Amino acid sequence: MRKDTGMSEQTKIPHLVIVGAGFGGLRAARALKNKPVEVTLVDRNNFHLFQPLLYQVATSTISSNEIAYPVRSTLRGMRNVHFHLGGVDCIDLDNRYIMTERGPISYDMLVLAVGGETNYFGMESVRQNSIGLKDLSDATRIRNHLLSQFEQAAHEPDSQKRKAMLTFVIVGGGPTGVESAGAVSELIRLVLSKDYPNLNIGDVRVILLEAMGKVLANMPEELSKATARALERKHVELQFGTAVAAYDGRVIRLKSGETIETNTLIWAAGVRASRLLDTLGLEQDRAGRVKVEPTLQVPGRPEVFVIGDAASFIDKDGNPLPMIAPVAMQQATIAAKNIVRRIEGQPLEEFTYRDPGVMATIGRNQAVAHVWGLKFRGFIAWLMWLGVHILQLIGFRNRLAVLIDWAWAYIFYERANRIIGPS
């Protein structure tokens, strides 16, 4: 199984394994179509997930299948690229194989695109009792939980218990937390208020907690403030400088000692790299990301590349790149090029990130965007946000389905997926 070089011998085509079919892994695989390499793309799910819209599954606006696309469909017609469904239990970098549920797969070269997972910062009670927003089961769980709280509250005579059911806390002032808080508030005020006419809307609280002093810290001050105002207009309570210490499923205890009674804690406060990387004996940063050379290779292991959330790439200012989709996709393109160059004995290219800008939406007609060095907000930013996200979805049918659900939500103040169930 062992190869000492990634260079192809005269008759042998090297075998590349890509672990992870997210934004980075899928793009890298597709970029290697018809190249002189056999590619095996491995993922524990049979679909690629469009994570930026997970919060919309969580708030009943769209359904799971609209943001999940079968990987095999994206690889049709690619003779040298194959999909292998399976979780990766461990990786042996010295002997060059990955171990899946179905046995080992050896490789000549490896791309680690294993992505990120929710970071609970060591708080075990929070991990157990809150819900993250990193995959479909998180999103489905949140949706079922939100709707169930309303159903229970509709029959709860005790005022304090009812308020705890109708208090929804989101932790994290980045795009995920901001989008989720806005969406939860709109779901309740625009839609559920119609399903539960006896509900006292005064009992409802949607609270966004952020440890720093502002939301969207990676955006210009002006947009950060506009976002805070927009959230407040949508009846989201903002609490800055607030950090969670523990949560038992009923009461949040803040580091300040204060408490909030709630049955719902959505944790959007941090991402760390997949814990699979912790087992590899490689140098990692505080978020668990593996440190990589400018060529995206692992120092000392030139046959291994790491991209996306899994990689810690230091930019020219000495900062690691953020854990977002555009980084993963751009790195995937360069990694794929470098793999071919390595096979052909050519010098590798160094990665440079081109920041396409940042966007976040707060709900109906409201978004902020910082692109092309310009700041946008309100309705224009919202249209840009819609357009960019629709275009990035894979598959015409998925785009059409999401467009219809968005039209449904916007025109009719409806949410098409208020189902408590497996979907």
Add this chain to the structure above:
Amino acid sequence: MRKDTGMSEQTKIPHLVIVGAGFGGLRAARALKNKPVEVTLVDRNNFHLFQPLLYQVATSTISSNEIAYPVRSTLRGMRNVHFHLGGVDCIDLDNRYIMTERGPISYDMLVLAVGGETNYFGMESVRQNSIGLKDLSDATRIRNHLLSQFEQAAHEPDSQKRKAMLTFVIVGGGPTGVESAGAVSELIRLVLSKDYPNLNIGDVRVILLEAMGKVLANMPEELSKATARALERKHVELQFGTAVAAYDGRVIRLKSGETIETNTLIWAAGVRASRLLDTLGLEQDRAGRVKVEPTLQVPGRPEVFVIGDAASFIDKDGNPLPMIAPVAMQQATIAAKNIVRRIEGQPLEEFTYRDPGVMATIGRNQAVAHVWGLKFRGFIAWLMWLGVHILQLIGFRNRLAVLIDWAWAYIFYERANRIIGPS
């Protein structure tokens, strides 16, 4: 909690509880809008399920949310009709209350619309190892299972094991079994063959087992035969006069002693009434259905009505009506009328079933229909089938979503929901 009469006293409005928000229960509840009765509609799910299209969720053509509609949405604007989410554990007919997870709900009148469940005819091994097709979790389970068998088969070198993975057995020659078998065969041959280009289609078998001598026994002979031929053209193997004795998850043992090696057994061979009815001490037929008067009341308990799959209503020929949606919906209308008449002290109406005809589809361009005394088949019947089912879906958005998925499937030979996951 006890009332001796269903008649309203001068100042008191009677409380009607309807158990079950399926075709019968939901229609009965909506028919009582603005009538002089308080209605509580109870269901363990927060959505109404359009069961006839479950097999399409099972074969990845549509997704769960397209056939599930939130009950509360259907009751908006109805001041006297309320929804209560909860399973019913038991019913006390003497003291007139139902017991839910959240406690008892007393009633003056009761409608039992609890529907049917899969009938395994006492075969415990089949119950444990096969999958039914009566609710969303069944359908999602079948879909995940089908796709997983293909993923595993793609990596299985042992020919016998691979064939067991690629053998799919459906039991039951009624509309559900016929539609499922046709859909499974098309999913494999038209779509999955593209996702798994290395698959040997000769390894695949789709088998429909029927204990009687023909499929669609409740249709005219001519349509029954046309269906059998259409299934065979779609590469479904038909085995008549074949009954299952046991299934352990790997091998089906038939009553004849023969065996079939398969990892997939979809049980569409029988429906019986919900087992909740077994606890009531009422007279039931062999399928567990409660025997009712022509007015749909329970003999000796005039405040209790039973409709739909749960009721055994004997028609003029001495046969019980079939367990299908049109029966439930027509009975719901009469039961609602009779409830109002009872309150107002008027004589009750006897139920008469108007048979709208039967339809079944076998796949692309193929269906049979027996309506208005005429027989239809092929493309015309297929268009009729499409039209009737679309119109009966609740909600414009759901109809549009299903139409798009059908267009996707038909025009592009695609299946939009090939996801292994919670959705």
